[in-house]
Amino acid sequence: MSETYETQSSCGDSCSSCQATCSSRNKEKDDMKEALNPYSKVKKVIGIVSGKGGVGKSFVTSYLSVLMNRKGCHTAILDADITGPSIPKAFGVHEKAKGNELGIFPAISKNGIKIMSVNLLLETEDTPVIWRGPVIAGTVKQFWTDVLWDDVDYMFVDMPPGTGDVPLTVFQSLPVDGVIIVTSPQELVSMIVSKAVNMAEAMNVPILGIVENYSYLECGNCGEKISVFGTSHVNETAERFHLPVLGRIPINPSIAEAVDKERIEELEGPWLSDAVSVLTAMSGEKKEEGGKEEDSKGFLRIAVPTDGKNNVFGHFGKASEFTLYEIKDNELEGKVILSAEGEGHAKTVEMMKREKINVVICGGIGMEAMEGLMGGNILVIPGATGDADVAAAAYLDGSLEDSGKAVCSCKGENHGQEEGGCNCH
Structure with missing residues (x-):
């Protein structure tokens, strides 16, 4: 009792230097969530994560947004991989982001997917991002707070690999509804998934399941599935953590071609159908393929x-x-x-x-x-x-030039008058 009193009485209100679990610490976690832009509405935020790089997170992020878009949902991608942005190219988006006094406008793909990436802000697409961690983390926050996302059913966040500053910032600052872990078939998979699972659990974020990329190569003649990277360990790893396997993506030339030719929205493949089912169930709504309601993106x-x-x-x-x-x-x-x-x-x-x-x-x-x-x-x-x-x-x-200014043609006449004026001031 006296020990508890001593601990509480000596509290300096600085949680960053304290290891104790108390109401103040829980309140601090809640207070760290960043406010969404007031002119935006985002229903579900899904993080795409991995314990290492090169496993295809950006492809899974992009293709899931395409598949949910085909279901009639309004989808968006927040590219949080600041130092290795690749999302815009997959969609053939190259114009620079614009904005006005209210915020930044995301780029919009051919089929209506909203995208924000640092590549839309840099002088050239090959300009390197040589920034320190706090600046990168601050940029991710701005993609949430300053971008005019409008009305989004599913926002997919493409995370950088590992468990560093940016994944931590996303988990702490955004209301993440769930994460999908992407991995590959190598024996390293158990350790990679463990890192991602442990971080998500530490941040109290639900894990929706695992997607295995580079799962197999299918022979064009006999249809045999060849395990190029060795025997898959995804099932045993999924069982260990009590997680479902939401998809196995093969090594398929059509995937590489769609991304390289900037036509990912034209790609067709059944590899992530289980992941789509899980995401659809999250909303509590079932929308028909290519939905015809007025609020569908079609x-x-x-x-x-x-x-x-x-x-x-x-x-x-x-x-x-x-x-x-x-x-x-x-x-x-x-x-x-x-x-x-x-x-x-x-x-x-x-x-x-x-x-x-x-x-x-x-x-x-x-x-x-x-x-x-x-x-x-x-x-x-x-x-x-x-x-x-x-x-x-x-x-x-996608070629309409937005000046970003509410230009008025009244040339100063009748400004601010109640009747007949433009009120454009």
């Missing part, structure tokens, strides 16, 4: 303020019409005109929400209107000019 409603001649109108709040593009599977399904009556920002924002618009492409827009749209999970791309059809098509193929 269906988009894009609104552009236009001037009656199909050109992008310079004032979001003063536009009398919006051209609505209905997109299914990246193809135009319909084009209609919505009457807005030029009633001002507030009523126009409400109309966008009522019409279930996913994306607004516009010229000038005020911060109040932009915040209103993004608060309704509507992606805003300001600074567009010219033909509206061209702007919408450029968004779909």
Whole structure:
């Protein structure tokens, strides 16, 4: 009793130099979670981890996001492998990330997967990241707090190998719902998995299962499965830790070709179907393959303020019409005109929400209107000019240039007035 009192009374409120387990330490763990960007919503965060490098974490991360995207889920990738980023190339994403006063816009793949990687911020893709640990860890946090992720069902976090600064930062700072451990068939597998399991358990993060990469090579003539790296030990390792095996990925030229040619979204293979089943069960919802609901990523409603001649109108709040593009599977399904009556920002924002618009492409827009749209999970791309059809098509193929500025065409007239003004200040 006296020993307990002495320990508590001598506490200097610094958990970093204390090994005791107490309520203060538990509170500190909770307080370390970073707040998500206020204009974002992320339902599930899945970490892809390994005890060593070179086992294919980035491929598993990328392909799981593709498979869940095909299920009709909104998926995203946070590339936490800061010194070895490879995610953007697999998707053919090379443009630099942009942003505005509200945050950073993630890159968007051809099929709508949101991506944030340090390669989208560097001057060139081959610029080395020669940063110390705290800077790298801080960058990972910013990818969570500063990026405008919008509405995401599953965010996959591609971890660097091992159990160092960045995995620790992710586990402490992000609300990770589960991890998938990636390994290979070598005898080293037990030790590799042990490291990842022990770290996840120490951080109180659920382990969903194990994926074995480079599992076998299938003969093109007879179909025999050849164990190139020796007999697999994944089953006995999984049994030891009471974990399911969620997939065995073969050595397959089609996989390497899809990644090298930046077409991972076109890859077809059944190797991770068990992992997809586990992830789908986590949400408590079952979505059909290629879901057709309006909230699936295969269906988009894009609104552009236009001037009656199909050109992008310079004032979001003063536009009398919006051209609505209905997109299914990246193809135009319909084009209609919505009457807005030029009633001002507030009523126009409400109309966008009522019409279930996913994306607004516009010229000038005020911060109040932009915040209103993004608060309704509507992606805003300001600074567009010219033909509206061209702007919408450029968004779909990823070539639309976002100025990152809410440029107003009023040239200073009627700023801030209650009636007739643009309120773009």
